[in-house]
Amino acid sequence: MNKLALVTGASAGIGLQIAKELSQRGHDIVGIGSGDRIDKLADEITGVTVVPIQADLSTADGVETVLHRVDELARPLDVVALNAGKSLGGSFHDTDLDDELHMLDLNVVGQIRLAKHIVHKMAAQRHGRILVTSSLSALTPTPYESIYGPTRAFMLAFAQGLREEMKEYGVSVTALLPGATATDFHHTAGMDNTKFGSNAWKNDPTQVARQGVDALFAGKAQVIGGNASTKRAAALNKILPESIKAKRFAKDSRPGQ
């Protein structure tokens, strides 16, 4: 029997490519998305069993739906990619608080709810691999995405701590830090009128996903997702002062560019 992988945000973008990568490495796929496009996942991924689940991971009920369906499969869970996430562009002065709280519910709270159950399951089976999609935004202030960046920083720090804790259970945790990637992400964040609005210069989600899955199976702590220029940007983020990084980020994220 194939191994089993669960991928959140599998209906599009980086998550869809992660699901495809895992399927090509012999994993059946449980794919999560909040809308009905997740039902098309089996058209995108062939040769393995695909179980699409429509669930809103920003809610406790949505997470429960996923956990219930996974338990019904009664199979070991070999890989989990905690990938679903969104951003919200604009000055914090102008953005809507409810939108921001919803983003926190999806990008942080829902991930932790899901991770709690997964960690128990993988610790009991004494094996497993967890891939956490964070972002290059975890390494810099993110003006005009000032709540989004901290959600990715949270997930990076969570992954790093969890990695150490889970070693004694034979479970490996890897963080994927993509640079700007050509998906619907910035459009959904309302950032069409920023430099991030154009997908022309961004990383290929296929490459980002492959780098993440390679690092996952190599048992690495983290990997930058993207091309050479993205890797240079990540290296710069380690040495530049926060104030300079904030100015540089704002050039790309400020509306009206």
Ligand SMILES: NC(=O)c1ccc[n+]([C@@H]2O[C@H](COP(=O)([O-])OP(=O)(O)OC[C@H]3O[C@@H](n4cnc5c(N)ncnc54)[C@H](OP(=O)(O)O)[C@@H]3O)[C@@H](O)[C@H]2O)c1
């Ligand atoms: N694109 C970038 O530039 C970039 C850079 C760094 C990091 N990232 C990170 O990469 C991850 C994936 O982003 P992406 O670029 O692939 O974005 P995307 O193309 O917009 O895909 C987002 C995925 O999350 C799902 N999703 C959204 N809301 C959800 C909800 N409430 N419940 C369950 N699923 C939900 C979406 O499916 P439905 O719409 O069908 O629900 C979709 O499958 C995110 O965590 C993001 O922070 C992206």
